[in-house]
Each structure stands twice: as structure tokens, then as C-alpha cells.
Amino acid sequence: MTQFDTYDSLLSSIVAESGDEVKNPATGEVVGIAPSGTPEDMDAAVQRARDAQKAWAKLGEEKRNELLVAAADAVDAAAEPLAELLSREQGKPLNGPNARFEVGACSSWLRVTASFDSPDHTVVEDGETTAKIYYRPLGVVGAIGPWNWPMMISVWQFAAALRMGNTVVLKPSEYTPLSVLALVKVINTVLPEDVLNVVTGGGDVGGALSANAGIDKIMFTGSTETGRRILESTAASLARVTLELGGNDAGIVLDDVNPKEIAEGLFWGAFINTGQTCAAMKRLYVPESIYDDVVEALVEVSKNMPMGVGLEEENVLGPLQNRQQFDIVDRLVKEAKDGGARILTGGDPDYDQPGYFYPTTLVSDIDNDNPLVAEEQFGPALPIIKYSTLDEAIEMANALDVGLGSSVWSADRERALEVAAELEAGTTWINAHGTVDPRIPFGGMKNSGYGLEFGIEGLKGVAYPHVVNG
Secondary structure, eight states: OOOTSSSSHHHHHOOOOSEEEETTTTTTEEEEEEEEHHHHHHHHHHHHHHHHHHHHHHHHHHHHHHHHHHHHHHHHHHHHHHHHHHHHHHOOOOOSSSHHHHHHHHHHHHHHHHHOOOOOOOEEEEOEEEEEEEEEOEEEEEEEESHHHHHHHHHHHHHHHHTTTTTEEOOOOSSHHHHHHHHHHTTTSSSSSEEEEEOOHHHHHHHHHHHOOTTTTEEESHHHHHHHHHHHHHHTTOOOOOOOOOOOEEEEEEESSHHHHHHHHHHHHGGGGGGTTSSSSSEEEEEETTTHHHHHHHHHHHHHHBOOOOSSTTTOOOSSSSHHHHHHHHHHHHHHTTTEEEEEOOOOOOOOSSSOOOOEEEEOOOOOOOOHHHHHHSSSSSEEESSSSSSHHHHHHHHHSSEEEEEEEEEHHHHHHHHHHOOOSSSEEOOOOHHHHSSOOOEEEEEEEEEEEEHHOOOOOOOOEEEEEE
């Protein structure tokens, strides 16, 4: 038995008597009331984090790592209540690569981050000169998170920051505040007071965080438009910034694959979290020689992927998290239809149902300049574009102003690597898409942001290099 061994005990520890209603996007039912924070609340949280930071840094790396592992243990002990809350608030099913998967990823990320060797290293040691780089904590890291993976991305942001001796203030999305409040509540049973802080609220609260002179680093995951506003707000303080912004990832299938063997990988590359993932595959380029076979294989896989209320154990796809996102996907699929594309599956939502369910939608025979291809749909719709030559596919994949992820699918690894070298993206996966790993750096290029998270490079990103020469 633990302090938060049931869903009710966890929920009751975080909900407010008054504030903002949070509703289940699958049913419309109220999940709970989130505190309605203010810019003044944010300023107070930043000050608490500043006051706690020096003592946290002085604990030393070994002790901080021990506490991160203890935090992972606390998450594991409350895993099922956390997953249930996440499913109710975000909409994602318990099973598949969804709620239970996300909570498990939180504890794994904490453990792996604590296991890394120190990034400190010797630069020169030649008998006359000795120079070393030490990575020191920046101070207070402000983290602004999204609604698609609210718990996991929060951990991506704060695990490395805490490991390196910073304190953290989180501002979760107003769509999914309860999940992050609950995660922080569980982890703070282990951490010292005011090391990890969270303030919920709207855009004004996020603005107060990014503009606060007491913040030394901002980490943001979300839209490119919001990322630009965050950059503007940090101009006065010159706070460092890591931005993981929107993507419209391309996957390129080569003509040597077995379509049936790669179909499930293609499906989950596109439809993980019901397509609501920045690094999901959102455009698929297939050679005309095997186009019909790939399309047919994808349709067969999609038939076996049930969508429904997340708490029902059989489901692996859920609703879109909010009405705004539903409307975006609905508009883009309609524009694909109007442009002459063929809807293979889906494309016909029930507008009278209580949840924001958009059916799994596969679209073929679509032009590369159709809005469903050119814009990030961020939902369960995948356009499949036919190409004649590999050069044509690479040119289409690189044509957009985003570059988060990409993938190449081939039976010949060397051939796939040659194509990968031509793609403009922060990450290119081979025969997979969107599979992140806490050991492997991750970040974007073009309008998909800059800065790296994860691995040793992620530790360096939340510290400043101090060169000691002599």
C-alpha cells in the first residue's frame, strides 16, 4: 500500500474546490477541477525555486541521482492510478503505446537519466596544459509542456534539469493540468521542498514564466507559433531556450520492402497516441511499383486497431484531446476529399457522439500540395503519396519548412542510410518512426526548433560549460 495506491486518493490530493473544469475528451464527463493559477502564483513559484536551488546543487550529483531513482520508484508504486487519470484527462487508452506506456516511460526516463556518466571531461592534457570542462547548473529551469504526452514530456524536461542541479518550475497545458499535478505530487514525496514546482493556468501564466527574470532556461514543447512568442519574451533576460516544435514528418518507403512486413510499423509510426505526437509520421511516400500493395497492407492493419473510450481495456486508439484539434483534422480531411483524394478508411466522424473521436483515416491518390500533406494534421489521418523516382520522394520530403523527424523503410540498410543522409530532419529512423530513447539525443531543425534533449547532450543543454584551464 502506498500514499496514492488508488485513483480516488490520487485525484483528491490535487483537485481544487474552485478553478477550471477538466473534462474527459472521450465522454465529456468532468474529471476534476484544476487550480486556476495566476501570473502572481507563477512569480512566487519561481522565487521558491530560486531559494531552493543552491541547496539542491550542493547535495551533489550522486545524491541527486539517488533521489531521481527514488522518484522513479514512487511513480511505479502509483502507476495504475496515474495511468487511469491520464486516460480520463487526455483520452488515450490504457493499453497499446498509450497511458500505461507513458507512465512506465516516466519512471524509465528518471532511472536512465540518473545512470549517465557525468558530462565533465578533459579537453587538453599534454604535459604543459590541462584544461577541463565542468558542466554547472544554470539555476532555475522553466518548462512549458503540451497536452499530447503531458506526463512523459514533463519528465523529459525536468529529469535532466534536476540531475544537473537546477530547480524546476512546470507550466502544463491547460488541457491536461491534472496529469502533471498528479505526477509532481507523487515525485515530491521524495524530493526536497520547492525543487520541483508546478503552476497550472492559461496562457498568461505561461507568459509569466517565460518572461520572468528569475528563469535561466526555458524548455518548451508545442507549436512553432507559441515557440516564437516564447523566444520574444526571453529577449530581455537572455534566458537559454530549448524548443521542440511542430513537425510534419515524412516517411519514405523504398521499392525493396515487403509491404505486409512493414505495415504494422508504418501504422504505429503514424498513429501512435492517435496521431497526436510531434514526431509521428504524417506524410508517407511510396513508390508507384508497390503503392497498391502498401496501401492494402495498411488498410488491413487498421481494421484490427479498435478505437474507443480509454478505460475500456480492448481499445488502443482514443479520441482527439480537444475540440480545436478535432476541427483541424476534420477540415484537412475534407480538403483532401475536395481535392480529389480517395478516402480508404475513415473520414466520416459521428458529430453527435459525446467524445472527440475521429476515425482512423487513410488517404490515397493525393497530391503533395494538398493541405492534408502540407499542414501538420496532428491526428489519426495519414496521406499516402505516390512517387516515381527516389529523387522526387526526397525532394518532396524536404520541401516543407519543418524538420523534426523522418524515416526510411527498406530491406537494404546501406541503401536506407544513403537516403537518410539526404533528408533534412533532426532524426531519421530506419524501418521505424518516432521511437525515442532516453540515451539518444533528440531535437529538430528548421521551424521544428533547436537544442537537444536526452542523453549526455541533454544534460549539457541544462547546464553551462565552465572551462578550468591550468
